[in-house]
Amino acid sequence: xxxxxxxxxxxxxxxxxxxxxxxxxxxxxxxxxxxxxxxxxxxxxxxxxxxxxxxxxxxxxxxxxxxxxxxxxxxxxxxxxxxxxxxxxxxxxxxxxxxxxxxxxxxxxxxxxxxxxxxxxxxxxxxxxxxxxxxxxxxxxxxxxxxxxxxxx
Amino acid sequence: xxxxxxxxxxxxxxxxxxxxxxxxxxxxxxxxxxxxxxxxxxxxxxxxxxxxxxxxxxxxxxxxxxxxxxxxxxxxxxxxxxxxxxxxxxxxxxxxxxxxxxxxxxxxxxxxxxxxxxxxxxxxxxxxxxxxxxxxxxxxxxxxxxxxxxxxxxxxxxxxxxxxxxxxxxxxxxxxxxxxxxxxxxxxxxxxxxxxxxxxxxxxxxxxxxxxxxxxxxxxxxxxxxxxxxxxxxx
Numbered sequence: 001x002x003x004x005x006x007x008x009x010x011x012x013x014x015x016x017x018x019x020x021x022x023x024x025x026x027x028x029x030x031x032x033x034x035x036x037x038x039x040x041x042x043x044x045x046x047x048x049x050x051x052x053x054x055x056x057x058x059x060x061x062x063x064x065x066x067x068x069x070x071x072x073x074x075x076x077x078x079x080x081x082x083x084x085x086x087x088x089x090x091x092x093x094x095x096x097x098x099x100x101x102x103x104x105x106x107x108x109x110x111x112x113x114x115x116x117x118x119x120x121x122x123x124x125x126x127x128x129x130x131x132x133x134x135x136x137x138x139x140x141x142x143x144x145x146x147x148x149x150x151x152x153x
Numbered sequence: 154x155x156x157x158x159x160x161x162x163x164x165x166x167x168x169x170x171x172x173x174x175x176x177x178x179x180x181x182x183x184x185x186x187x188x189x190x191x192x193x194x195x196x197x198x199x200x201x202x203x204x205x206x207x208x209x210x211x212x213x214x215x216x217x218x219x220x221x222x223x224x225x226x227x228x229x230x231x232x233x234x235x236x237x238x239x240x241x242x243x244x245x246x247x248x249x250x251x252x253x254x255x256x257x258x259x260x261x262x263x264x265x266x267x268x269x270x271x272x273x274x275x276x277x278x279x280x281x282x283x284x285x286x287x288x289x290x291x292x293x294x295x296x297x298x299x300x301x302x303x304x305x306x307x308x309x310x311x312x313x314x315x316x317x318x319x320x321x322x323x324x325x326x327x328x329x330x331x332x333x334x335x336x337x338x339x340x341x342x343x344x345x346x347x348x349x350x351x352x353x354x355x356x357x358x359x360x361x362x363x364x365x366x367x368x369x370x371x372x373x374x375x376x377x378x379x380x381x382x383x384x385x386x387x388x
Binding site: 010014015016017018019020021022023024025127130131133134141142145146148149153 | 298299301302303305306329330335346347348350351354355357360361364365368377378381382384385
């Protein structure tokens with residue numbers, strides 16, 4: 001039987017890069033949010049959160065971030081509110097909704113101001129933003145994709 | 154890089170998505186229950202993934218005088234895979250499959266050596282035996298990585314094509330494999346860079362699924378990340 005002789009057209013560095021892509025790593029906090037959005041009613045859930053269910057302060061800022069009309073201090077304010085809620089959440093539902101506001105703030109900082117407002121490194125942040133962009137409805141995906149691009153993708 | 158799109162996908166090896174990859178134990182168990190067709194699928198998988206790494210291993214040993222590498226490894230597979238218990242014995246060994254095959258090849262080479270000595274063939278060559286290369290096992294691991302990566306690329310491309318994600322795969326090939334920038338590709342394809350990064354991510358996930366499934370089939374345990382890290386150290 002004739003067999004080929006492997007991936008001779010790939011450089012060793014490319015092989016290592018591709019092999020490294022096989023790593024899955026531990027589950028990340030953002031995966032809870034991504035899983036919620038990926039559920040069949042995920043996009044309807046997002047709408048409900050943004051229009052009705054999030055705390056008023058977050059609901060006021062998020063549409064401005066999504067339309068890239070927010071001021072930088074509003075982005076910081078949104079992140080601070082989300083972090084405060086994350087520190088106090090009691091249910092997984094509250095946690096996921098706080099994560100939503102948190103990542104909208106992070107994405108807004110990068111996409112609109114090209115500024116990272118988190119201490120997270122690009123290695124953690126960019127894959128999370130890309131996964132969110134993949135899961136989000138089209139009208140929101142662009143913000144997260146742009147954020148990933150400015151975050152080092 | 155050559156286009157992979159038209160090449161064959163893994164024959165008889167169904168790939169599941171969005172689940173933890175099947176370990177080889179599970180996959181082989183399922184195939185064995187299918188009878189003759191299942192055994193053929195196992196044999197095809199072994200030939201496709203391990204033929205080249207075993208050749209590399211053989212060429213790194215002092216036994217390379219025994220003959221042409223293709224012939225030797227084909228002979229090894231023909232001999233061992235015809236044994237009913239070969240796969241079951243691996244399952245009981247607790248070793249990664251490539252180590253099990255490597256050990257099996259060593260025994261096979263020993264048998265060949267003895268046979269050659271007995272009938273006096275190649276007597277002149279015996280004295281010219283070379284020493285082992287620095288580390289034939291490491292060379293085999295590198296060849297295994299190359300083969301698994303290549304097959305995962307073929308499989309992931311086929312999955313993308315099946316799902317209507319051909320453009321996603323094209324972006325993956327050009328950006329991740331060929332190193333083209335998103336801006337450059339935007340000029341060429343008209344696809345905005347921000348869209349490309351998400352497309353690339355989607356195709357990357359198909360590739361990750363494929364390579365994890367292939368490596369899982371080499372392992373008797375489920376510590377896939379640990380195995381990938383170990384392979385990266387040798388890569």
